Amino acid sequence: MNAAHGPVFAGVAALLLYLWPAADRAGRTAALGALALALGLGILVEVLQTISGRPGSIYDVMTDAAGAVTGLALWHLVRGRSRGWLAPAVALAGCTVIGWDPTRVALAYASRAESFPVLAQFDARQDLTFVASNGASDTVERLPARWARTADERALRVACDAQRPPVLHVIEPIPDWRGYAAVAIDLTNPLDRELRLTVRVFDDGGGFSHDEGSRRSFAVAPLTRATVRVPLVAAADMPARRHVDLARVARLMVIGRKIQEPTCYFVSRIWLE
Known part of the structure; x- marks a missing residue:
């Protein structure tokens, strides 16, 4: 199951931004840099997966990107660095998108257990x-x-x-x-x-x-x-x-x-x- 891609890359992007030099962390350049690094890591994972014999997935890369954007928006909200509507809107939309697959999978596991044998x-x-x-x-x-x-x-x-x-x-x-x-x-x-x-x-x-x-x-x-x-x-x-x-x-x-x-x-x- 690939339901964890979004939440994992939300954490990855937030961690990359945290590791950015403190003096530059609040700027747009830091956010874009953390996003680019997170997306590059997601693409690398899919390439390595393909080399190992399991087909890579464009959908997984898109989910990684959505998770990374959500993680960065949440970072700015938690740190109190967002004064407009953009970060809350992005965070809300992102949480909905990346939360959909884990919720669907959790319900599927529950249904599987209930239906057994x-x-x-x-x-x-x-x-x-x-x-x-x-x-x-x-x-x-x-x-x-x-x-x-x-x-x-x-x-x-x-x-x-x-x-x-x-x-x-x-x-x-x-x-x-x-x-x-x-x-x-x-x-x-x-x-x-x-x-x-x-x-x-x-x-x-x-x-x-x-x-x-x-x-x-x-x-x-x-x-x-x-x-x-x-x-x-x-x-x-x-x-x-x-x-x-x-x-x-x-x-x-x-x-x-x-x-x-x-x-x-x-x-x-x-x-x-």
């Missing part, structure tokens, strides 16, 4: 907080009437093409799965051919490589809605590199096969039984 459900777009897809797109939309159990039932539509096979990630689930026998997935195959998928479970003791974590493959018949159950006991009994500590689960992945033509499938819910 449901790992993912897709009533609305915000239900994708802990879900990511490597496919061509993933959207929450109305399930086609042929398979819907209610008139307005919604599901996650996972689309893919020849360049991007469908890989669905459930990120940061409640980690303790002890006492549960299986992962259940309610999914729909709208295609006129068999849909083959693999479920993989990983703990936080290693990476997410091809050789690590448990795996179980299955097929869903054409034009069918089905609930697939993947036993967890088998996952815990895997050989050393495939062993999963069910007290420390870190991620669940649903992986599709690479295909030549665009395709999609729907996921309604993922839960533990």
Whole structure:
């Protein structure tokens, strides 16, 4: 989660201004200098992140900048150096902007804890907080009437093409799965051919490589809605590199096969039984 970027860079910018020579600290040059240094640090973090194999984010840099501006405005308010309306207005707007993501994430964590043992459900777009897809797109939309159990039932539509096979990630689930026998997935195959998928479970003791974590493959018949159950006991009994500590689960992945033509499938819910 990147919700901390704004508050962290508010603190960074205020600290940089504090470290500025005292005689020049009240001037505009010091504020602009602290802002430039903070923004440069944010860009450097994203560059290093890209080099390490994790894509950088322009959105994160923008959040860093908003946080830095907010931190500087708050500094001037606290120090009593603002006599006009600009600093209070900037501080208020900035706190709203940088506080939105942490608030949203906190609510998502609370909802996740309340919903457990449901790992993912897709009533609305915000239900994708802990879900990511490597496919061509993933959207929450109305399930086609042929398979819907209610008139307005919604599901996650996972689309893919020849360049991007469908890989669905459930990120940061409640980690303790002890006492549960299986992962259940309610999914729909709208295609006129068999849909083959693999479920993989990983703990936080290693990476997410091809050789690590448990795996179980299955097929869903054409034009069918089905609930697939993947036993967890088998996952815990895997050989050393495939062993999963069910007290420390870190991620669940649903992986599709690479295909030549665009395709999609729907996921309604993922839960533990």
